[in-house]
Amino acid sequence: MYKIKNLSIVTLILILSVNLYSQKKWGLGISAIYNLQTESFGAGLRAEIPMNRFSLVPQIAYYPAFNKIHEYYAGISLHFNMFNIKNFTVYAIGHASYNGWLNYSSSAIEGASSANIDGEGGIGITTRACFRPFLEYRYNVKWRETNLRLGLMYFFNCKKGKKKSAGRKRKGRAIRCPAYN
């Protein structure tokens, strides 16, 4: 019950933070996660609030019980857009979260606990459109585990890129000026 409450609070913060920025550009997205060390599959939900080159990304993740590790995370990331390559943006990730490890009792780790605070660092790549697929590679400092996240963000209040040629398009061949014939 306590764990569900935790998740609910973070989800609420996630929604509230998004509402605060409702007039600005903000994104909402989902992701599929694979933890390479625990061989666990998970799902994530996140919001993204861009602020110049930085973004605040509150997020939750859940690894269901069919995995070897049954757990959830609720936390916030800071993204720093480092550079662009063509249509892609490469960003650095710093992340802090609360980790609820639900089946910790079956672990051999001495002093394993259901409640943990984790930190993650990583790198990600995304696009700059309104629909933004993203791929992240993150390292969990506490558990010394890496995870891959593949997801999709949708940005609200998103202005589509300007077309290269504004106004009416010319049709057919250009008309030559008779004066120069």
Add this chain to the structure above:
Amino acid sequence: MKTLKQINILIVLALVFSLLIFNSCSKERIEPNEEEEELNEYNTMNDYFDAKKQEEQEFVIDTSGTDPIIGNQGTKVWPAKEKLMFANGDSVQWPYTVNLIELYTPKDMIYYQMPTIASGELLTTGGEIRLRAFKDGQELVLRPGKTWTVEMPNTVPISNMEIYYGVENTTYVDWEANPVGLFTTTAYGYLGNIAQLGWAACGKDAGNTATTTNYTFVSTTDNLQNLSIFIYFSNLESLMQVYDLTSGDIPIGEDIKIILMGVDSSDNLFYYFSNTQVNSSNQVNVALTAISDTDLTVILDGL
């Protein structure tokens, strides 16, 4: 602009470098405990139980009479030669012997590994006996339609108790109320007419209607494979033995006493005991500790 690009490249390099340094990845969370590979090993409790269990009593019947034979736990049996026969139907002559085992307490049922389960259902028990007759080493049977009267002691007998017969299979003795027969309550206990020699029990369906679960026993310290595991339902007066580390159906919310017993290679006794209530979780994680014979007997007496 060039400086900004250089900073970005430096950040990427620093990130990759730190990831490489940190990337001493660990599978610690899913790796089994090294101790698991060195679990404490136990032998079965069979020898211990055999040394402690109720002895089979032998009565030589060499004349007719109206008085019952009485076992050392108080079971009364009225044997009748004319109701006996050899397996081929031949009549029996005096003398012949009557063998009797009496199990009235959870402790004695545990020592004999005789739980009170009928086709997977819990039975409230008023006791179990094994009644056999022999002539010249051959086991005798009751003639069809004939019965022997038995009376089982009980200070607070319950009404509508049925006669159950033990059906031996490879692992355990199952109980069946076939042929159907009832015990009547008396000032002494339960009075009934037994239609088959062998294992017989006084019992009735525990009448559980609660949702059930199954407990699986696990341990990170002990190999549970050879242990004797019993669950006693104190309110239902019923005993279940656990085979292959997973219990039969047990009603959620019921008061239970769980006991696991084993003996190590040096004949030291080990146990796990829990006085608890059945909950919906289906795994019981146990760790055994050493116990003396006296203390284990006290626990079994207290079931």
